[in-house]
Amino acid sequence: MAQEQKPPEVPTVTYTVKAGHASNPQTLEVHAAQGDLKPWDLDSKLRVVKGRQPRLDGKYKVTGRAKYTFDVNVPGMLWGKMVRASVPAGQITKIDTSKAEALSGVKAVWTSEGRTVRFAGQDVAAVAAVSPEVAEDAARLVQVTYDEASFVTDLEKAMADDAPLVYEPDKIPGPKEIPRKGNVLGPKPPGRGGSRGDVEKGFADAAVTIQQTYSVPTHTHSPLETHGVVAKWEGDQLTVWASTQGVFTVRDGMAEALGIDRKNVNVITEHMGGGFGSKLAPSASGTAFAVVACKLAKQAGAPVKLMLDRQEEHLCTGNAPSALMTVKIGAARDGTFTALHYRSFGSAGIAGGAGTGGPAGSLHGKNPNLKIEEHDVFTNAGPAAPLRAPGHPQGAFALESAVDELADRLGLDPLEVRRKNEASPVRLIQYDIGAKAIGWERRNKKPGETAGPRKRGIGMANGNWYVIARGSGVGAEVRIHRDGSVEYFSGAQDIGTGFRTAMAMVVAEELGLKATDIKPNVGDSRWPEGPGSGGSNTTNSVAPAVRLAAHDARMKLFAVAAPMLGAKPEDLDAADGKLFVSASPGKSVAFKAAAAKMGGETISAVAQRKKQFETYRQDLAGCQFAEVEVDTQTGLVRVVKMVSVNDCGFPINTLTTESQIIGAMIQGVSWALFENRVLDRNVGTMVNPNLESYKVLLSKDMFEAVPIVTEIANAGNNTSAAGIGEPCIVPALGAVANAVFNATGARVRTLPITPDRVLAALAEARRS
Amino acid sequence: MAHPSEQDEDEAGRGVSRRTFLKTAGVGAAASSLAGVALPAAGAKVLGPGPASLTLKVNGAARTVNVEPRVTLLRALRNHLDLTGAKEICDRGACGGCTVLLDGEPVASCLMLAADAEGHEITTVEGLGTPDAMSPVQAAFVEADALQCGFCTPGFVVASTALLRKNANPSLEEVKDGLAGNICRCGTYSRVFEAVQRAAKAMPRPAAKRG
Numbered sequence: 003m004a005q006e007q008k009p010p011e012v013p014t015v016t017y018t019v020k021a022g023h024a025s026n027p028q029t030l031e032v033h034a035a036q037g038d039l040k041p042w043d044l045d046s047k048l049r050v051v052k053g054r055q056p057r058l059d060g061k062y063k064v065t066g067r068a069k070y071t072f073d074v075n076v077p078g079m080l081w082g083k084m085v086r087a088s089v090p091a092g093q094i095t096k097i098d099t100s101k102a103e104a105l106s107g108v109k110a111v112w113t114s115e116g117r118t119v120r121f122a123g124q125d126v127a128a129v130a131a132v133s134p135e136v137a138e139d140a141a142r143l144v145q146v147t148y149d150e151a152s153f154v155t156d157l158e159k160a161m162a163d164d165a166p167l168v169y170e171p172d173k174i175p176g177p178k179e180i181p182r183k184g185n186v187l188g189p190k191p192p193g194r195g196g197s198r199g200d201v202e203k204g205f206a207d208a209a210v211t212i213q214q215t216y217s218v219p220t221h222t223h224s225p226l227e228t229h230g231v232v233a234k235w236e237g238d239q240l241t242v243w244a245s246t247q248g249v250f251t252v253r254d255g256m257a258e259a260l261g262i263d264r265k266n267v268n269v270i271t272e273h274m275g276g277g278f279g280s281k282l283a284p285s286a287s288g289t290a291f292a293v294v295a296c297k298l299a300k301q302a303g304a305p306v307k308l309m310l311d312r313q314e315e316h317l318c319t320g321n322a323p324s325a326l327m328t329v330k331i332g333a334a335r336d337g338t339f340t341a342l343h344y345r346s347f348g349s350a351g352i353a354g355g356a357g358t359g360g361p362a363g364s365l366h367g368k369n370p371n372l373k374i375e376e377h378d379v380f381t382n383a384g385p386a387a388p389l390r391a392p393g394h395p396q397g398a399f400a401l402e403s404a405v406d407e408l409a410d411r412l413g414l415d416p417l418e419v420r421r422k423n424e425a426s427p428v429r430l431i432q433y434d435i436g437a438k439a440i441g442w443e444r445r446n447k448k449p450g451e452t453a454g455p456r457k458r459g460i461g462m463a464n465g466n467w468y469v470i471a472r473g474s475g476v477g478a479e480v481r482i483h484r485d486g487s488v489e490y491f492s493g494a495q496d497i498g499t500g501f502r503t504a505m506a507m508v509v510a511e512e513l514g515l516k517a518t519d520i521k522p523n524v525g526d527s528r529w530p531e532g533p534g535s536g537g538s539n540t541t542n543s544v545a546p547a548v549r550l551a552a553h554d555a556r557m558k559l560f561a562v563a564a565p566m567l568g569a570k571p572e573d574l575d576a577a578d579g580k581l582f583v584s585a586s587p588g589k590s591v592a593f594k595a596a597a598a599k600m601g602g603e604t605i606s607a608v609a610q611r612k613k614q615f616e617t618y619r620q621d622l623a624g625c626q627f628a629e630v631e632v633d634t635q636t637g638l639v640r641v642v643k644m645v646s647v648n649d650c651g652f653p654i655n656t657l658t659t660e661s662q663i664i665g666a667m668i669q670g671v672s673w674a675l676f677e678n679r680v681l682d683r684n685v686g687t688m689v690n691p692n693l694e695s696y697k698v699l700l701s702k703d704m705f706e707a708v709p710i711v712t713e714i715a716n717a718g719n720n721t722s723a724a725g726i727g728e729p730c731i732v733p734a735l736g737a738v739a740n741a742v743f744n745a746t747g748a749r750v751r752t753l754p755i756t757p758d759r760v761l762a763a764l765a766e767a768r769r770s
Numbered sequence: 771m772a773h774p775s776e777q778d779e780d781e782a783g784r785g786v787s788r789r790t791f792l793k794t795a796g797v798g799a800a801a802s803s804l805a806g807v808a809l810p811a812a813g814a815k816v817l818g819p820g821p822a823s824l825t826l827k828v829n830g831a832a833r834t835v836n837v838e839p840r841v842t843l844l845r846a847l848r849n850h851l852d853l854t855g856a857k858e859i860c861d862r863g864a865c866g867g868c869t870v871l872l873d874g875e876p877v878a879s880c881l882m883l884a885a886d887a888e889g890h891e892i893t894t895v896e897g898l899g900t901p902d903a904m905s906p907v908q909a910a911f912v913e914a915d916a917l918q919c920g921f922c923t924p925g926f927v928v929a930s931t932a933l934l935r936k937n938a939n940p941s942l943e944e945v946k947d948g949l950a951g952n953i954c955r956c957g958t959y960s961r962v963f964e965a966v967q968r969a970a971k972a973m974p975r976p977a978a979k980r981g
Contacts, residue, residue, distance in 0.1 A: 056912050056913055056915055057912070057915065057917075059920075060911070060912035060915075060917060060920075061901040061902075061904060061908070061912055062901055063917055063920030063923050063924075064895075064899075064904060064907075064908040064909075064911045064912055064917065064920075064923055064924075064927055065855070065895060065896060065898070065899050065900055065901050065904060065908055066853070066854065066855020066856070066894065066895035066896045066924045067855070067896070067900075067901055068920060069854065070854075070857075070921060072854075072857065072858065073848070073854035075849065075852055075854070133838075133849070134845065134849065135838060135840060135841060135845075224955055225919070225921075225955060226857070226859045226865070226867060226919070226921040226922050226953065226954075226955050227857070227859075227919070227921045228859075273919075273920065274919060275857075275919050275920070275921030276918075276919040276921060276955050276956060278955075309858075311861065312859070312860050312861060312862075497919065498918040498919025498920065498921075498956055499918070500915075500918070657915050658915060658918075660915075661915050661918055661956075661958060661961060662918070664957060664958065664960055664961065665918060665956045665957030665958060666957065667957070668954075668957030668958075668959060669955075669957050672957075692860060692862065692864060693859070693860040693864045693865050693953055694860075694862075694864040698953060698955065699957070699959075700950060700952075700953060700959075701945075701946045701947075701949040701950050701952065701959055701962075701963075702946050702947070702950050704946060704959045704960060704963070706960070707960045
């Protein structure tokens with residue numbers, strides 16, 4: 003597939019672009035809505051975009067001046083604290099808040115109307131008081147009585163016929179047409195993974211078939227800034243400072259929940275301390291805390307800050323579903339896939355959405371016979387939320403482990419098996435780059451062949467993601483002031499990706515300035531609408547609107563400068579802080595001098611994102627290579643080096659793009675080796691709701707991380723940018739697991755790869 | 771109903787309450803609250819349960835806060851002095867996000883009572899530099915992009931500063947050791963290490979190699 007054709011619905015303009023990777027350029031015709039600009043492509047001479055710009059807000063973050071929601075203190079502010087269900091299932095029979103209300107310093111109390119408890123950590127009550135300490139005291143004084151019911155927290159136990167039911171059959175969330183039995187919903191129709199061909203025939207044609215089951219536990223997002231808001235009423239006007247990935251989602255959600263008009267709600271997210279997908283809801287997946295904070299503030303007649311604590315963050319703000327995945331691959335003797343049957347069960351707690359089959363469609367892009375079956379299993383645990391490429395790291399772990407097992411069975415180089423089955427021209431380029439960077443030839447030709455107890459190995463795995471963007475309802479504004487200063491406005495939030503800086507680079511590119519000349523204004527619902535930051539879509543959605551606004555401002559300034567240069571506006575260009583005649587660059591005027599001549603004080607340009615109809619590819623390719631050292635006496639795995647090769651279209655800011663890729667490798671290794679939410683099967687509460695026994699990767703576990711961006715002119719919008727946050731974490735789990743196999747000859751199919759599992763796998767390998 | 775801390779009044783009278791703070795002279799900062807609760811010392815001063823006036827020397831200036839004795843140094847800084855650089859992340863000493871310098875030593879300010887910090891020099895990330903005059907460590911963090919969401923960054927900056935004051939030219943392994951108590955969830959460790967080593971090169975070398 004070179005490009006996807008869709009019939010244009012609006013008047014369009016056609017551009018011919020040089021798309022793809024520089025090593026394999028392709029000429030494409032793309033259609034964009036009238037008025038859109040030609041996409042930046044392989045021929046574009048970009049001065050700022052694709053460069054390495056330290057983030058503009060860095061100086062505020064490193065000096066402690068950046069104000070996150072948790073840091074917002076407003077006069078007269080009270081402190082909110084939630085009370086959460088201490089049991090995993092049952093009915094609330096009584097909530098007694100009398101002692102809390104009587105406590106000096108308590109100004110407001112809220113109780114939940116819901117009485118059915120389905121997980122330990124559910125909203126029950128809340129208080130607002132004059133200090134966090136008094137609020138904590140008051141929360142402890144709320145007495146809740148339960149009529150407890152039987153429950154189930156374990157995925158496989160919940161699948162049993164006699165398991166306690168999390169939902170009565172008619173209350174299971176999910177479409178009615180999907181089969182359901184007990185706590186199991188499915189098989190669901192395949193999502194992005196798709197099904198095609200005839201798998202029975204494909205397996206019959208196969209020379210070799212492998213089938214294995216893999217499992218991944220539940221992870222929690224654990225952003226370092228917990229979920230929280232500061233809610234302040236002034237009459238019927240509500241201001242909410244929110245630690246969110248979607249200021250407009252919070253605006254709309256608060257308006258709906260409180261029965262007020264959207265225009266009366268203003269949401270501000272100046273800086274945000276991590277979300278990873280958990281902060282896409284108006285409050286969060288398992289709590290209505292933000293709405294509660296607004297209600298407490300109204301009741302108390304004072305602003306309320308309600309930040310969740312670390313335990314609550316683990317319990318009720320989302321998690322990545324567990325997954326139990328059975329992969330069956332049929333292949334010819336040379337490794338060519340003939341069929342894939344992928345069957346997964348997973349638990350998103352009390353929520354649906356535990357599918358993991360997504361990567362199959364891309365990673366088996368040339369496999370003619372695919373059958374994908376996904377099942378949700380309900381358990382008495384907090385509802386999941388999207389976590390960085392939801393379902394994909396888990397699915398890719400299973401799929402890519404299985405390919406590795408297939409290659410081993412056939413005695414083939416696992417990278418060659420992937421090349422043979424590769425559908426993406428981008429990934430074919432990435433294989434060469436990654437193999438060279440890790441030194442693929444250094445791997446054990448026979449797994450585990452290194453002498454001695456400490457064994458090294460190298461493995462690799464693939465991942466995929468999608469070009470996702472909000473095509474309409476996204477705006478931006480660029481202002482040039484008479485003094486020559488420039489600022490831009492986008493309501494969308496910077497969740498730590500460097501969005502704010504990247505958009506300044508886009509403005510700077512159009513205006514011939516430096517990124518540091520541009521004042522960014524982001525994260526405020528009073529400014530032009532932007533998307534929630536999910537699906538790796540923020541830059542992709544907003545950058546084209548920012549570029550259009552900047553281009554409009556540029557043309558308005560050119561109209562001012564043209565008479566000064568004795569030229570026509572369309573004959574001008576801008577670079578290095580000057581406006582000049584393209585044909586004779588010596589004829590120039592300083593940007594500031596031109597701005598000083600404007601009529602009025604400000605040139606303002608507002609633009610809306612325009613629809614575009616094709617892109618070089620709709621899927622984003624990526625692969626990762628890992629080198630590990632395994633101590634076969636203790637079972638301890640250490641990642642030595644990791645190389646991540648990724649496509650994100652054009653990276654707007656290569657420096658911060660690389661940081662996201664490094665971060666994905668780290669979070670991926672953390673999932674592969676350490677992270678595991680543990681629920682006590684006897685009492686149904688979380689055993690490790692903290693940051694020391696919910697173990698995450700730390701400095702001492704750190705490895706050499708090599709991020710490599712394969713720049714792809716995807717021409718999917720006028721900047722050719724796509725997303726990076728999610729695609730780069732998808733291959734990580736498989737890459738580490740396959741490296742452990744290459745080091746030891748022992749296969750660990752259950753994550754995390756803890757020492758006990760390594761030792762058990764070694765014992766198993768010795769037996770067979 | 772009465773304030774819950776008054777429930778401990780009897781105990782408080784004996785100076786052994788959980789909710790009141792017992793200050794003992796001459797006990798080191800890190801261990802004082804534990805040592806104090808376990809063994810009331812002669813001449814101990816009992817604070818609370820109501821708010822007590824404390825004088826904290828923060829970033830070179832004497833600041834007065836009126837806080838309940840149970841208030842941690844972290845919350846005194848954040849909620850009473852609006853110094854919000856140090857972050858409350860785990861609230862139990864596991865993440866390093868609340869790190870401040872106490873007489874030059876990095877401490878978890880969430881594990882220390884504000885009352886225990888009286889008489890000590892407290893330096894927060896705000897005291898190390900300003901946006902327009904960043905310290906070498908802060909500037910190196912920006913340049914190396916050693917931050918993403920930035921919520922852990924103040925803790926890393928303070929811990930890195932403390933490390934470089936003790937070891938002006940740390941090896942990569944020494945940097946990892948020095949930052950072993952700090953969590954970054956966005957995953958920026960390698961660029962933090964790079965920033966610390968860049969800062970080491972940028973900083974003037976003290977005469978003594980190790981402090």
